[in-house]
Amino acid sequence: MIRKSDVQRKTKETDVFISLNVDGTGKSISGSGNGFLDHMLTLFAKHGLFDLEVKCLGDIEIDFHHSVEDTGITIGQAFKEALGEKRGIRRYAHSYIPMDETLVRVCVDLSGRTALVYEENLRDRIINNFEVDLVYDFMKGFCDAVGANLHIDILRARNSHHAIEAIFKGFGRALREACEIDPRASDSIPSTKGVI
Numbered sequence: 001m002i003r004k005s006d007v008q009r010k011t012k013e014t015d016v017f018i019s020l021n022v023d024g025t026g027k028s029i030s031g032s033g034n035g036f037l038d039h040m041l042t043l044f045a046k047h048g049l050f051d052l053e054v055k056c057l058g059d060i061e062i063d064f065h066h067s068v069e070d071t072g073i074t075i076g077q078a079f080k081e082a083l084g085e086k087r088g089i090r091r092y093a094h095s096y097i098p099m100d101e102t103l104v105r106v107c108v109d110l111s112g113r114t115a116l117v118y119e120e121n122l123r124d125r126i127i128n129n130f131e132v133d134l135v136y137d138f139m140k141g142f143c144d145a146v147g148a149n150l151h152i153d154i155l156r157a158r159n160s161h162h163a164i165e166a167i168f169k170g171f172g173r174a175l176r177e178a179c180e181i182d183p184r185a186s187d188s189i190p191s192t193k194g195v196i
Helices: 035-048 065-083 134-146 160-179
Strands: 004-010 014-021 028-031 051-058 092-099 102-109 115-118 149-156
Touching (some): 004 065, 028 035, 035 051, 035 065, 035 160, 065 134, 065 160, 092 160, 102 160, 115 134, 134 149
Antiparallel strands (some): 004 014, 014 051, 092 102, 102 149
């Protein structure tokens, strides 16, 4: 089973291209237009063992909101296409990631239903030129596009960079496990409904 996809999403605000191999080795090339987001996507791919290429041309002369949100949406679309009917996947997964003083928990369900639970009260609101609020917009775009429940809890943190880095690492680890093929159920849909 080859679980790869190439997705392009063009709007009047952005032009995003994503190339994804779910069963990769963690290689990534990220050109999102924002250095901090590129760093986070590199961590996401590395810890998820996804091969990921990101190209985004956005209206960054306004701000990074459209680019970040649309990148999340397009990555979600790429996962949805690559996973197909989700036959044999584990579906549920979670990850706890410590990063120095920070501890983050990420739980995911590739249910076909959309829900994001994520609240934060981090002190630093901007890291370099990346607004901390954009993490929510990225994750919401991803959840809506792929059809996932995602719960992100910052259990403790002092440094905003550490917290967001732990989120993206945990997101990669949890999504990797949720996407894995369960050898005991490799030909079944992981739902009593028979469809996700």
